[in-house]
Amino acid sequence: MQRKYIVVTGGVLSGLGKGIAMASIGNILSSSYKVVPIKCDGYLNVDPGTMNPTEHGEVFVLDDGGEVDMDFGHYERFLGVTCKFDWNLTMGRVFDEIRKKERKGDYLGHTVQMIPHVSNFIRDHFLKVGEESKADVVMIEVGGTIGDMENELYLDAIRSLARKVGRENILFVHLTYVPIPHGVDEQKSKPTQQNINLLRQKGIDPDIVIARCSEMLTEKVRSKIAKFGNLDFDKVLTGIDVDDVYKIPLSFEEQGLSQLLARSLNMPINVDLREWKCLIEKREAATKEIVIGIAGKYTSLEDSYASIVEALKHCEANCGVRIKVKWIDTEKDFDLSDVDGVIVPGGFGSRGTEGKIDVISYCRERGVPFLGICYGLQMAVIEFARNVCGLENANSTEVDGDCVHPVVDILEDQKDVENKGGTMRLGACTAYIKKGSKVFSLYGSEEVSERHRHRYEVNPEYHEALEGKGLVLSGVSPDGTLVEFVELENHPYFVATQAHPELKSSLLKPAPLFMGLVSAC
Incomplete structure (x- = not known):
C-alpha cells in the first residue's frame, strides 16, 4: 500500500485541541495500520526542554531522551506507539539543522533561502520519518493557527509534500471553532468560513473540517461550512466538548469518520474500539x-x-x-x-x-x-x-x-x-x-x-x-x-x-x- 499522509491544521483559536483530534483520528486508524505522528511547532527553541511549564505546559520525555511537546503524550496514549525525538520539529531545530548543513558545504555555490531550501528540508523530513518508521500512515500536526507567521514554511512544505506524494495520498483535516455567543444562543459559522478561506489562500483545500463546539452542529451550520469549504455535507464533523477526552474517538466514529477516511484515502479500515469503550463505561459507572x-x-x-x-x-x-x-x-x-x-x-x-x-x-x-x-x-x-x-x-x-x-x-x-x-x-x-x-x-x-x-x-x-x-x-x-x-x-x-x-x-x-x-x- 502506498504510504498515506494526514495533515491536521487549526484556526480561529489556538488551544482547540488539535493534538487530541489528531490522536483520536490516529486511534481509529491504529486498529488496522501503523500510524506515526509528527508535530510541527513554530517557536525558535530547539525543543521545549528549557521552557517554564506554566508557559508551555509539561515537557514530555520520550524513551530516546527527547524532550518534546506535551501533545506527544496524547499521541502515545491514543496510538500505542513509542514516539521518537525526530518526530518533533520546531523552527529552532529546523534553522539549526539548516545552519549545520550550510557550514558543512551541503549548499555550496547556492544562496540558502527560506524557499526552497528550508521548506524542502521540512518536506524531506516528513518523507524520511515515514520511510524510517515504515509507517502506513504519517500524521502531521501543524501547531498554532492558520495565519501565524511562523507556520508559513510548514504550510509551504506541506503543499510541496502533496505534489510529491500525489493528492490522492494526502488528506487535509482542519480543526476550527464555532462559538455560541452569550445572549444570542445561536451557532455562528462566520469565523470558520473566514478561516477556511484563509487556509485555501495558503494553497490548501481541506478534505474534512472538524468544528469544535459546545453542542452538536445544526444541519444549517454544517451546510454553511460545507458550502464555503467546497465540501460534501458529511465531511463536516462536530468536535463536541466532552468531560473526558477518551470519548472523542468514539464521537468521531459515531459521525462516520472511519468511512470518510477509507473513502478519501482509498484504504480499508477495520475499527475496533470495544475495549476502549468498555473502560470508559466502567469509569462512568x-x-x-x-x-x-x-x-x-x-x-x-x-x-x-x-x-x-x-x-x-x-x-x-x-x-x-x-x-x-x-x-x-x-x-x-x-x-x-x-x-x-x-x-x-x-x-x-x-x-x-x-x-x-x-x-x-x-x-x-x-x-x-x-x-x-x-x-x-x-x-x-x-x-x-x-x-x-x-x-x-x-x-x-x-x-x-x-x-x-x-x-x-x-x-x-x-x-x-x-x-x-x-x-x-x-x-x-x-x-x-x-x-x-x-x-x-x-x-x-x-x-x-x-x-x-x-x-x-x-x-x-x-x-x-x-x-x-x-x-x-x-x-x-x-x-x-x-x-x-x-x-x-x-x-x-x-x-x-x-x-x-x-x-x-x-x-x-x-x-x-x-x-x-x-x-x-
Whole structure:
C-alpha cells in the first residue's frame, strides 16, 4: 500500500485541541495500520526542554531522551506507539539543522533561502520519518493557527509534500471553532468560513473540517461550512466538548469518520474500539470517589502536570473509581484533612521545597497513601533523613549547596555541564527491583524501564544510613549506585521513584505505581 499522509491544521483559536483530534483520528486508524505522528511547532527553541511549564505546559520525555511537546503524550496514549525525538520539529531545530548543513558545504555555490531550501528540508523530513518508521500512515500536526507567521514554511512544505506524494495520498483535516455567543444562543459559522478561506489562500483545500463546539452542529451550520469549504455535507464533523477526552474517538466514529477516511484515502479500515469503550463505561459507572492531592509548585496551570492527571484517569477506568484532584500549592498554607492520597510530582529549584517536605511528613506519620515522583522522591528522602535518621539540616545541594548532610546531590556526570538544554539524565533507564518489595509486587518483574528527567540523585554515601533506619531502596540502577525506587514497609502505601512513570501510562495499560496508590486509598 502506498504510504498515506494526514495533515491536521487549526484556526480561529489556538488551544482547540488539535493534538487530541489528531490522536483520536490516529486511534481509529491504529486498529488496522501503523500510524506515526509528527508535530510541527513554530517557536525558535530547539525543543521545549528549557521552557517554564506554566508557559508551555509539561515537557514530555520520550524513551530516546527527547524532550518534546506535551501533545506527544496524547499521541502515545491514543496510538500505542513509542514516539521518537525526530518526530518533533520546531523552527529552532529546523534553522539549526539548516545552519549545520550550510557550514558543512551541503549548499555550496547556492544562496540558502527560506524557499526552497528550508521548506524542502521540512518536506524531506516528513518523507524520511515515514520511510524510517515504515509507517502506513504519517500524521502531521501543524501547531498554532492558520495565519501565524511562523507556520508559513510548514504550510509551504506541506503543499510541496502533496505534489510529491500525489493528492490522492494526502488528506487535509482542519480543526476550527464555532462559538455560541452569550445572549444570542445561536451557532455562528462566520469565523470558520473566514478561516477556511484563509487556509485555501495558503494553497490548501481541506478534505474534512472538524468544528469544535459546545453542542452538536445544526444541519444549517454544517451546510454553511460545507458550502464555503467546497465540501460534501458529511465531511463536516462536530468536535463536541466532552468531560473526558477518551470519548472523542468514539464521537468521531459515531459521525462516520472511519468511512470518510477509507473513502478519501482509498484504504480499508477495520475499527475496533470495544475495549476502549468498555473502560470508559466502567469509569462512568463508578460510584466510589476518592480525593488525590497533587502538591507541586506549578499548580497555576494544570497542563504543567498533564501526564499525572491522565495517569489518574487511567486508574479511574481500570479501578472503577472517580478521582477528584485537589491542587496543593506548597508555597502556601494547606489542609490535607480531606485527601485520601497524595502525589508529590517532579520539579526543579528551591521554591516550595519545605512545603513539600511538610506534606510528605504528614503522609508518612499519618499513614496517608503517598507517591513521590522524581523530585518527590528526593524530597521524601530528605524528609526521612531529617525526621527519622536524625540528620539535622539534611537537604539537596540543588536547594542548599553548603548543607551539612547532602543526602541528594548532583549526578557526577552533570557537574561540569554548562548547557542546560538536553543535558540531563533523560529517557528510558533500567532499574533492578528488589524481590518481595511493594514495587516488585506492582510491576511483577525484577527489571523495569521507566523514563527519567533529572540532574540530582540520592547521594550513595547515605544509602546505608537510610536503609539502617527502615527506608527500603526497592529499585536501583544496574550498577547499584543510583536509587530508582524507595518505599516504607509498615505503611499503607509510601512509594517514590526517581522516574516519571506517568509518561508511559495509557488507558489500556495504566502505570503500576499509580494503580498502587489508587488501590490503597
